[in-house]
Amino acid sequence: MTAALGAFATRDGHAAAVSARGIKQSFRGREILRDVDLVAEPGSFHGLIGPSGAGKTALLKVLYGARRAQAGEVSLLGRAPGGRDRALLARVGVQATASSFFSHATVWEHLSTVAALLGASQARAHQFLDQMGLGRLRDWRVELLPVGARRMLALASAMVHHPEVLFLDEPMADLDRSERADLLDALDEARGEGTTVICAARLLGELGTLCDCVSVLDDGRVVAVGPASSFVADSNRSLTPPLGRAAMAARSRGRVTALDPMPAVLGNKEVLA
Numbered sequence: 001m002t003a004a005l006g007a008f009a010t011r012d013g014h015a016a017a018v019s020a021r022g023i024k025q026s027f028r029g030r031e032i033l034r035d036v037d038l039v040a041e042p043g044s045f046h047g048l049i050g051p052s053g054a055g056k057t058a059l060l061k062v063l064y065g066a067r068r069a070q071a072g073e074v075s076l077l078g079r080a081p082g083g084r085d086r087a088l089l090a091r092v093g094v095q096a097t098a099s100s101f102f103s104h105a106t107v108w109e110h111l112s113t114v115a116a117l118l119g120a121s122q123a124r125a126h127q128f129l130d131q132m133g134l135g136r137l138r139d140w141r142v143e144l145l146p147v148g149a150r151r152m153l154a155l156a157s158a159m160v161h162h163p164e165v166l167f168l169d170e171p172m173a174d175l176d177r178s179e180r181a182d183l184l185d186a187l188d189e190a191r192g193e194g195t196t197v198i199c200a201a202r203l204l205g206e207l208g209t210l211c212d213c214v215s216v217l218d219d220g221r222v223v224a225v226g227p228a229s230s231f232v233a234d235s236n237r238s239l240t241p242p243l244g245r246a247a248m249a250a251r252s253r254g255r256v257t258a259l260d261p262m263p264a265v266l267g268n269k270e271v272l273a
């Protein structure tokens with residue numbers, strides 16, 4: 001059973017924003033999470049990477065309380081997540097799946113409703129709609145949105161209320177270049193505000209520039225943990241910002257930036273490129 005435990009301490013003795021210890025989960029007799037540990041420091045950007053089927057989504061769901069682990073302990077902002085803990089609702093952001101949309105609503109109706117539910121102002125919803133590149137689509141019905149815009153709306157809905165902890169699952173999938181730049185800028189801003197981010201992806205790519213720490217999952221186990229830089233083969237390449245549009249502009253002027261593909265090795269697997 002997952003239990004409340006307060007929060008695990010980070011290496012420097014602070015309470016972790018998100019922590020898990022000894023997480024196990026099985027489906028139909030098959031173990032998909034095997035003794036998983038994870039500690040995310042407050043304000044850190046934690047990459048969770050691994051191949052398809054490694055258990056990234058399953059672990060995220062346990063961390064934000066959508067699924068109960070069969071063994072182990074989880075702490076989210078010092079509380080045991082799950083069980084419809086209303087105290088956590090407005091403090092946490094989760095990138096929704098397609099089925100979580102008010103699909104007959106317009107883009108603006110959707111985001112403004114989510115903002116109201118989570119205690120964010122309508123002014124913030126309005127400003128964030130534009131920041132995420134959705135202003136021109138504000139009157140579109142959600143169900144008619146192109147796939148990239150739909151994902152941007154899911155991300156905007158997860159971030160509009162300035163959550164203390166944000167959970168993302170393949171946030172860059174289906175986004176075009178401009179949408180990726182908008183998202184990187186928004187994530188950089190959230191990071192600057194002290195949001196803790198747990199971001200699952202098969203490959204981090206541009207997101208690697210934001211990561212403080214990376215956990216690598218393979219077949220339900222954490223097989224490596226460390227600073228993002230420790231997974232990059234070429235240590236001359238910087239993992240620090242510039243980010244988003246600024247970085248793209250720099251690259252278009254011919255400068256090498258952190259947005260360039262980052263070859264990385266874990267055994268013989270490329271994990272960041």
Ligand SMILES: Nc1ncnc2c1ncn2[C@@H]1O[C@H](COP(=O)(O)OP(=O)(O)OP(=O)(O)O)[C@@H](O)[C@H]1O
Nearest residue numbers: 027032050051052053054055056057058059201202
């Ligand atoms: N509800 C479920 N019932 C049965 N098996 C499941 C269920 N959910 C996940 N699994 C299995 O658990 C394993 C981990 O799945 P998960 O979706 O967490 O992997 P992932 O690393 O997120 O993969 P991807 O990158 O493809 O999204 C997979 O083998 C998957 O088939």
